[in-house]
Amino acid sequence: MAATILDGKALAKEIRAEVARGAEEFHRRHGRSPGLSVVLVGDDPASQVYVGKKETAALAAGMHSKVVRLPVDAPRRRLLDEIARLGEDDLIDGLLVQLPLPSHLDPIDVQRAVPPSKDVDGLHPANAGRLLLGQPGGLVPCTPRGVMALLDRAGADLCGAEAVVVGRSNIVGKPVSLLLLARHATVTLCHSRTRELAEVCRRADVLVAATGWPGLIGREHIKPGATVIDVGTNRIDDPALAERVLAGQPGRLARFHKKGSALVGDVIFAEAVEAAGAITPVPGGIGPLTVAMLLDNTLVAARAHAEEGRSRSVPR
Numbered sequence: 371m372a373a374t375i376l377d378g379k380a381l382a383k384e385i386r387a388e389v390a391r392g393a394e395e396f397h398r399r400h401g402r403s404p405g406l407s408v409v410l411v412g413d414d415p416a417s418q419v420y421v422g423k424k425e426t427a428a429l430a431a432g433m434h435s436k437v438v439r440l441p442v443d444a445p446r447r448r449l450l451d452e453i454a455r456l457g458e459d460d461l462i463d464g465l466l467v468q469l470p471l472p473s474h475l476d477p478i479d480v481q482r483a484v485p486p487s488k489d490v491d492g493l494h495p496a497n498a499g500r501l502l503l504g505q506p507g508g509l510v511p512c513t514p515r516g517v518m519a520l521l522d523r524a525g526a527d528l529c530g531a532e533a534v535v536v537g538r539s540n541i542v543g544k545p546v547s548l549l550l551l552a553r554h555a556t557v558t559l560c561h562s563r564t565r566e567l568a569e570v571c572r573r574a575d576v577l578v579a580a581t582g583w584p585g586l587i588g589r590e591h592i593k594p595g596a597t598v599i600d601v602g603t604n605r606i607d608d609p610a611l612a613e614r615v616l617a618g619q620p621g622r623l624a625r626f627h628k629k630g631s632a633l634v635g636d637v638i639f640a641e642a643v644e645a646a647g648a649i650t651p652v653p654g655g656i657g658p659l660t661v662a663m664l665l666d667n668t669l670v671a672a673r674a675h676a677e678e679g680r681s682r683s684v685p686r
Contacts, residue, residue, distance in 0.1 A: 386662050404433045406434070408424055555576065
């Protein structure tokens with residue numbers, strides 16, 4: 371029996387509607403809208419598309435949105451000064467610097483400059499540390515939050531379940547492992563160099579693929595009935611690779627040959643869908659939830675800032 375397809379678009383639509391209601395209520399109570407600012411360095415086409423989507427989504431949710439564009443050769447000092455200015459702007463609650471950055475800029479150095487309370491990417495060491503220690507109050511990376519929301523929607527029983535996360539990035543692999551562990555799953559964090567990867571993955575009741583390696587995960591990696599979350603978002607243009615990754619999807623393969631490229635995940639979907647109990651598609655799975663959780667993080671940050679301001683105004 372084919373797996374249930376987990377519709378990230380539908381869940382993202384629900385979350386964005388809930389955020390819009392929260393933003394409207396926030397405006398009524400505080401006289402301003404939650405604010406999100408994105409800093410884009412350079413003119414990378416994919417980054418421009420992603421930033422445009424974030425800006426559109428923020429405006430649609432009733433938020434104040436500000437995109438700051440810097441030239442590709444902007445010096446480190448100019449970028450840090452811009453981050454500092456936005457960090458002091460009371461109308462901005464969420465602040466992120468779009469990745470990837472030009473090679474002369476260190477993303478870790480840049481991320482440390484973002485105030486933790488505005489770090490809606492959840493990548494500042496203070497927020498990463500809170501997640502690691504299981505402490506409340508930190509902002510959690512958006513894509514891992516989307517993974518957990520979709521697992522909850524799928525009714526996945528995480529307590530005591532065996533979860534395997536393939537991918538060890540700071541953006542997805544490590545934080546989603548910690549979130550699964552916090553829900554009492556038994557977590558194995560592995561990667562493309564893990565020995566006997568297929569054997570390790572076949573133990574998983576929940577398998578999260580987040581390597582950026584198209585077609586890494588096939589039927590042999592999947593335990594029958596497992597829930598498979600494909601976080602990979604890979605643009606491919608190699609016909610031989612497309613024939614393998616899009617095998618069993620004649621419609622998508624035909625579109626690839628017409629366009630010369632396709633967006634695929636880390637999982638060979640047609641193989642996985644026959645073995646898994648539930649699976650996310652690419653596109654239409656985790657991707658839409660990343661933006662939805664960015665908006666939710668911004669609303670969370672706005673409420674925290676409002677509460678902090680109220681506390682400071684109370685006489686002691």
